[in-house]
Amino acid sequence: MAVPDPTQVAPWYLRNINQALELDEVTGNVFVRTGLATGGNIVITGNVTIPGEIDTHITAIGSLGNITTPYMPIGGNVIVSSGNIIAVVSGTVAVSSIAANVTVVDGGGSITVDGNVNATITGGNVATTIGGTNLDAFGRLRVSNPVTLFDSQNRYIDGDQFSSITATGGNVVYVANESSFNLNVSTASGSSVIRQSKTVQGYQPGKSLLIMNTFAMATLKANCRQRVGYFTADNGIYFEAVGTQLNLVIRSSTTGSIVEERIPQASWNGNTLLSGTVLDPTLTQIFWCDVEWLGVGNVRTGFVINGEFIVCHTFQHANQPGNTTVYMTTATLNPRYEITNTGATSGASTMKQICSTVISEGGYTPSTKIGYVSNNTVPTRISSANTVTALCSIRLNPAYPDAVVVPAQLDLLLIDVRYGQFQLIENATFTTSFSNVAGSVVQTAVHSNVITDGTVVYSGLTSSRDEVEIGDDVKKRIQLWRTAAGTTSTLTLAVAYTAANADLLWKMGWEELSN
Numbered sequence: 001m002a003v004p005d006p007t008q009v010a011p012w013y014l015r016n017i018n019q020a021l022e023l024d025e026v027t028g029n030v031f032v033r034t035g036l037a038t039g040g041n042i043v044i045t046g047n048v049t050i051p052g053e054i055d056t057h058i059t060a061i062g063s064l065g066n067i068t069t070p071y072m073p074i075g076g077n078v079i080v081s082s083g084n085i086i087a088v089v090s091g092t093v094a095v096s097s098i099a100a101n102v103t104v105v106d107g108g109g110s111i112t113v114d115g116n117v118n119a120t121i122t123g124g125n126v127a128t129t130i131g132g133t134n135l136d137a138f139g140r141l142r143v144s145n146p147v148t149l150f151d152s153q154n155r156y157i158d159g160d161q162f163s164s165i166t167a168t169g170g171n172v173v174y175v176a177n178e179s180s181f182n183l184n185v186s187t188a189s190g191s192s193v194i195r196q197s198k199t200v201q202g203y204q205p206g207k208s209l210l211i212m213n214t215f216a217m218a219t220l221k222a223n224c225r226q227r228v229g230y231f232t233a234d235n236g237i238y239f240e241a242v243g244t245q246l247n248l249v250i251r252s253s254t255t256g257s258i259v260e261e262r263i264p265q266a267s268w269n270g271n272t273l274l275s276g277t278v279l280d281p282t283l284t285q286i287f288w289c290d291v292e293w294l295g296v297g298n299v300r301t302g303f304v305i306n307g308e309f310i311v312c313h314t315f316q317h318a319n320q321p322g323n324t325t326v327y328m329t330t331a332t333l334n335p336r337y338e339i340t341n342t343g344a345t346s347g348a349s350t351m352k353q354i355c356s357t358v359i360s361e362g363g364y365t366p367s368t369k370i371g372y373v374s375n376n377t378v379p380t381r382i383s384s385a386n387t388v389t390a391l392c393s394i395r396l397n398p399a400y401p402d403a404v405v406v407p408a409q410l411d412l413l414l415i416d417v418r419y420g421q422f423q424l425i426e427n428a429t430f431t432t433s434f435s436n437v438a439g440s441v442v443q444t445a446v447h448s449n450v451i452t453d454g455t456v457v458y459s460g461l462t463s464s465r466d467e468v469e470i471g472d473d474v475k476k477r478i479q480l481w482r483t484a485a486g487t488t489s490t491l492t493l494a495v496a497y498t499a500a501n502a503d504l505l506w507k508m509g510w511e512e513l514s515n
Contacts, residue, residue, distance in 0.1 A: 132309075138206070149359065182352060184348065198481035201333065210359040213287050214287075223341055227337070228287055235328040236334075247264050273310070287303060291331050315327070332514050370511060375507075394442050405511070410507070415505075418498070421462060
């Protein structure tokens, strides 16, 4: 049937109806001319309800039966000027791009998004859940001010913050351009290097203690054992490579002998780093752990990779079957590195020690025990002018190697006016023996030896009356220490005056932080 010429149809409203309808000449049915075939738009001013299903293909509309076309292409725009579009979709709706804004009113329900959403929220509330390593070891959001107890950067010079124990050809080489140390062992069985910080880092109950060590291990090989972490010969936490086997370990001496809980990589209860991001300890790595000690708390261990703190294994101790005592004697410990040949190896090995830090999260305000040594009210005479003369010395009692002690106060009172200098000297030579202080972890020696060696770590000018309060920043630098082999440092108070026969009353005080 021929299509009538619209210009020949009058009046105008019949012409509009004629343009909107089309006659099927075979069936005689009249239907709406949609314009889909020519790429036109459909403009709907009311609501559209489709009582059937819309699946990956349109299968039914109302009671009209199936539509045989496999899909309904829409090349232009679908514009809804009023009303709603209600869709129940059992599959996935994919949106390739949205050029303008999308407003979502959830009606009190919830929206789950699997990927990332960049959103500007102009009203309403957003509820979020924060977990994982965004929380410290006590479950608190990591926004509090951290206090650095120890840091080692090794720039320009060996800062003398670590002591070394070497055996059977092992040696340590400082590499200034890398701000690092090479810990070298030969192929011989027993060749070894141990590097441990001289100062012990004080743990304060109720504060999360965060430790980070950077390193690159030697090529993993049979009979070569490598360790890095926060530990001593008696207690601590460390990452270990024994040959090619990787472990996370807690060492404890609570029973009076050394016991180690060793977890192989395949059994880590967090991210094993065996797939996806695969751990290679011969590359530069950041090992971290945080300690919720209190004797019985959790220890989280892992690595920082691409800025993410990855939890590899959590050692759990509170309310655990069989746990009736503390899991290690103390959390007041040292950063430490080790490489040891447990047998002959196929080649020499080098482990790289880079950087270490120990941080108390949420501040650090320990309650301290105060001690002092003095000459009471009997003046000490400094006979010679311009001669550095010792007054007293202090050191850690060797029975308490993990104690944290810092000098705190110096009092100097001359009977008459003199001018001179006071010094705190580390590891000066003198002949006087040390005595224990009752109820203290410190030993003292009172003497008047002339001092000609040692390292001056703190000094100042003095006149007739001086009381010196040592600041916290200086205290940390001159903390009493001991080597990895257990040798304790000494700290000597000495004075020198411009005139002879200076009569002096004096006192040296210290704080014990590991009570």
